[in-house]
Amino acid sequence: MIDLREIKERRDEIAANIKNRGMKVDIDQIIELQEERAQLLKRVDELRSKRNENAAKMKGKLDSDVRAQLIEEGKALKDEISQDETLLKEVEERYLSLAKTIPNYAHKGIPTGVGEDDNREIKRFGKPTTFTFTPKDHIELGEALDLVDFDTGTKVTGPKFYFLKNEAVYMSLALERYALDTLRKHGFTPVLTPDLAKEEILEGIGFNPRGEESNIYSIADTDLCLVGTAEITLGGYHANTILEKEALPIKFGGISHCFRREAGSAGQFSRGLYRVHQFSKVEMFVYTLPEESEKVHEQLLAIEEEIYQGLNLPYRVVDTCSGDLGAPAFRKYDIEAWMPGRGDYGEVTSTSNCTDYQARRLNIRYREEDGSIRHPHLLNGTTIAVSRTILAIMENYQREDGSIAMPSILVPYLGFSEIRG
RNA sequence: GGAGAGAUGUCCGAGUGGUCGAAGGAGACGGAUUCGAAAUCCGUUGUACUGUUUACGGUACCGAGGGUUCGAAUCCCUCUCUCUCCGCCA
Structure with a gap:
């Protein structure tokens, strides 16, 4: 608000x-x-x-x-x-x-536009991967190497649910550890949060559990919802409190189990791990002084880049346009990794500076030296979106013989350096 | 799930339906004292909305929401949460 x-x-x-x-x-x-x-x-x-x-x-x-x-x-x-x-x-x-429906103010520097196509690319790392053979997409690779099972996911739970198996399980855990270790190095407090939150907390963060485009799951006969992201629980952490100025910045690094309804997005077009109903993320969440939030926002983006450079995945960074921002965001940067199966870049992280918009509704405040009370600025960012990153690694690191190499930075966490059938 | 106890300001803790935004204590802050500190003494010390806008007022808030009353922290109802004991369970 x-x-x-x-x-x-x-x-x-x-x-x-x-x-x-x-x-x-x-x-x-x-x-x-x-x-x-x-x-x-x-x-x-x-x-x-x-x-x-x-x-x-x-x-x-x-x-x-x-x-x-x-x-x-x-x-x-x-x-x-x-x-x-x-x-x-x-x-x-x-x-x-x-x-409450009035959106946050927007940063003067962002592009004006209606959708994804109007986002401004501000940086590229690496070049789209080229192959001397015909590359497979992650669905083929996942089936061949028994890493991802969509059919059983559909049978047991429904379309767009999946089972990760074998090495993919370790990839998932390794990515989480890699992200958490990186965050710890940058002074973040690691947190595991509940996967459910009260509707009032959802609303405070800017989700509308009862709204038309509700993108989260409500639990019948309760006022609880499955969280769409740990942003909700990490923001709710300090709801209705007055923080001391010395406590800021507060930097949380949370593992987030994410649930998305993705209503109406079924179909061939979105097959695979790219758009699914459940996935995990490692999320950054920062409470900071208003005058420092833009600087912190750049730092969050830098951490995300550090992660994907460490994985040596080609990516680009976009400055999200006005129409694609989401009501709480003042400015948003996305990292899009190269995904050979799509033949395009696909979003793997997103970091938003929500200024005081969420803090006001969540009633989070802090006390200045002179005793006055202000709202801190809240920022969030994805360190790693696990399923999409597994997708990107599989497709970019595949070899002609059908095996998949592993990014060297993950090998210590994985205990293996390649996947072959 | 069963039985009981409780929820008051930063914290502890009192509170007979009117004199209670709330005693007392602690803490914090300011000041006095001191070479300095401790101790002591004096003072200040909630949030939100709002009116004139230094000053100074008004309204609301004693877990939440209703009700009774001319008047509610105080009485009644509902809910939530916390604690203790029992049961169940990973």
Whole structure:
């Protein structure tokens, strides 16, 4: 949520931002509701003040007719207050539910555009892998080497679920260890979080469990959802608290079990490990001082690059355009690794600076030296998306004889240096 | 799952339906004292919204939500959470 005290003075800026992001939010309606709410609140406050005054008069001994008259006045006030309070509550609910849909401000430097195609490539590492033979995609490789079993995933759980088997299991664990060790070196606290979170926490982070494009699984008869990412639980960690300034930055490195509905995305086009309902990630989550968040954002991107350079996978970095940002993000960088099976780059990490947008809704604050209270900035980033990285390694490291070499940096974690049938 | 106890400010902890935003203590901060420190003494010390906008006021918040009442931290109801004991389980 943005700072609602600013919506009048920054109205034009907000309206332009909504448009650039391709969203439909009626800012003027929200401003009207805000004014309506302010008037009602003022009236209710005045009435309550009168009620308190009236009640205070009755503290001591009084003549019974004086008391009777005061009681009558009090009763009248009570009725009036409860009417206005009901009205205020209605207006407030409408106001807040709409105000929450206003997206975060966006960084001035990002490209304006509607979708993926408008993202700006800002860097490339390596060159798309070339082969002296006809390369296979990871589905073929996975079947041939008995590493990934989609058919059984479909049978047991459903389409877009899969079993990882044999060396792929070790790859998964090795990637997690590699990522965690790298994060620890950079001062992150390793964390394993619950895979379920309350809806209020989801909403605070900016997911709408009940929204139309809900991308997460709700648990029937509870207010819990499977988390789409540890971003949710790591952000919820400090919900409703006031942090001391010295505690910042707080840097968490969490293993994240991710669940995605991916409704409507079934079909041949998205076969394989690229788009699945469940996968694991190692996630970075940082609470920082507002004046440092842009610097930290660059650091998160640098860590992601360090990881993929360590794996020696060709990739490019894109600065995400306004239409593709997601409501909480102020700026977002994605790393896209080369995936020979797709013949294109595919997203493997994403790091967002959400400034104070999530912190405000989660009610996370910190105290400045002068005693004032502000919202810290929250950032998140993927260190490793396990399934997509396994995909990229399989396809980029395959050899003509059908075996797959392993990135040397993983070998100590794996205990083997190649996979062959 | 069964039985019981509890939830108050940064922490501990009192609180008879009106004088309670809340005693007392601790901690922290400021000051006095000191060569300096300890001890001691004095003072300050919640959050949000809001009105005039240094000053100074108003409203709300004593786990959450309802209710009773002229008036609720205090009475009633529902829920959540914590603790103890038993059961179950990895």
